Amino acid sequence: MxxxxxxxxxxxxxxxxxxxxxxxxxxxxxxxxxxxxxxxxxxxxxGAFKMRGATNAILNLSETQKSRGVVTHSSGNFAQALSLAARSLGVKAYIVMPSGAPKVKKEAVKEYGGIIIECPPTLEDREKTAMQVQQEKGATFLHPSDxxxxxxxxxxxxxxxxxxxxxxxxxxxxxxxxxxxxxxxxxxxxxxxxxxxxxxxxxxxxxxxxxxxxxxxxxxxxxxxxxxxxxxxxxxxxxxxxxxxxxxxxxxxxxxxxxxxxxxxxxxxxxxxxxxxxxxxxxxxxxxxxxxxxxxxxxxxxxxxxxxxxx
Missing domain, CATH: 3.40.50.1100 (Rossmann fold)
Incomplete structure (x- = not known):
């Protein structure tokens, strides 16, 4: 398989x-x-291997899912990877980032076309905010590693x-x-x-x-x-x-x-x-x-x- x-x-x-x-x-x-x-x-x-997984995950979505965009929560490389992969494939990427994430990382996500939604810096808040984006935008959630x-x-x-x-x-x-x-x-x-x-x-x-x-x-x-x-x-x-x-x-x-x-x-x-x-x-x-x-x-x-x- x-x-x-x-x-x-x-x-x-x-x-x-x-x-x-x-x-x-x-x-x-x-x-x-x-x-x-x-x-x-x-x-x-x-700048990281995560471009591979982000690209494959988006490619495996249906056309309907692609039209509604993707969402993840990440303050690091997957935030950047999903943003760039989505832009390469003509898909919107909503990136939930903790408010305290380094400015350099937020800027990179924006440069790659990601739409940042800030949240308090706890895993619970990240997951909750990502779920809200899913419900409001119809976006598909893509986990960075699982x-x-x-x-x-x-x-x-x-x-x-x-x-x-x-x-x-x-x-x-x-x-x-x-x-x-x-x-x-x-x-x-x-x-x-x-x-x-x-x-x-x-x-x-x-x-x-x-x-x-x-x-x-x-x-x-x-x-x-x-x-x-x-x-x-x-x-x-x-x-x-x-x-x-x-x-x-x-x-x-x-x-x-x-x-x-x-x-x-x-x-x-x-x-x-x-x-x-x-x-x-x-x-x-x-x-x-x-x-x-x-x-x-x-x-x-x-x-x-x-x-x-x-x-």
Missing amino acids: YLQKLKNCHQNIKPFIHNTPVLTSHLLNEISGASVFFKCENFQRM NLDVILGQGTATIELLEDHPDLEYIFTPVGGGGLIAGTALAANLHGNNCKVIGGEPLAADDAYRSLLSGKIETNKTTQTIADGLKTQLGDINFPIIQKYITKIIRVEEQDIIAAMRLIWERMKIIIEPSSAVAFAALLKEKELFKGKKTGIILSGGNVDLKNLPF
């Missing part, structure tokens, strides 16, 4: 996304002990990575809401050659790690992490996929994330955001396990507030 859906999804979204480059670094190979292939979704349209079309869209980054390097033994991704790692796991299972998927997660927001241990979706009481894109929790659709197909989640400290981010900035000369650095930080954290292994890393995005760098 998933194989054909993934293939169709990749074909359908190709005109609207970039096939992002895969970069390597001799120095980072030496530091990690592995042969590392970085899939650079920081070079994706709007939607199968979104998940399949995110998996296309791994399809491209495995087309370039079919013999990868491991692929690392960051874990936030679970859409990227679920899509990656499906794609690796269907297109890889016994390729295992590993998640990287901040210790300060380790709900996915705890969810795998307990067998139910856990939440975080606090999320004091620099990886602001990974503060969300898993959902009912992506959690069973993650349980079935991923190998493990490695938790990393804040200093590990900053060090990995700095290495990539300095040595590869590319901009990645803190959430993106978590996957490489996870490899470095347990590098003895992956010594000599051919390893892919999804660099999830590069949307950084340059006035607020951790180094």
Whole structure:
């Protein structure tokens, strides 16, 4: 079932996304002990992998649904992705954003054509406001990570990575809401050659790690992490996929994330955001396990507030 859906999804979204480059670094190979292939979704349209899932989700709507628009609640990359994907496809996008969301993110959403509706900064208020927009406008709600079309869209980054390097033994991704790692796991299972998927997660927001241990979706009481894109929790659709197909989640400290981010900035000369650095930080954290292994890393995005760098 998933194989054909993934293939169709990749074909359908190709005109609207970039096939992002895969970069390597001799120095980072030496530091990690592995042969590392970085899939650079920081070079994706709007600067993150979420463009893939947003595009696929809109393409799978009926013409009636498209005519009424789409709505999501997000203060981050999915807000920008849905706005740009909707504009590319001639669809209205209503973006519910917390009032305290950074000005730079609000401006990006507006530039991409999203219609912002502000709400108080709680999940309850975000969901309530999105529901009001649904009722008033007839718009279709698209969840940033717990939607199968979104998940399949995110998996296309791994399809491209495995087309370039079919013999990868491991692929690392960051874990936030679970859409990227679920899509990656499906794609690796269907297109890889016994390729295992590993998640990287901040210790300060380790709900996915705890969810795998307990067998139910856990939440975080606090999320004091620099990886602001990974503060969300898993959902009912992506959690069973993650349980079935991923190998493990490695938790990393804040200093590990900053060090990995700095290495990539300095040595590869590319901009990645803190959430993106978590996957490489996870490899470095347990590098003895992956010594000599051919390893892919999804660099999830590069949307950084340059006035607020951790180094």
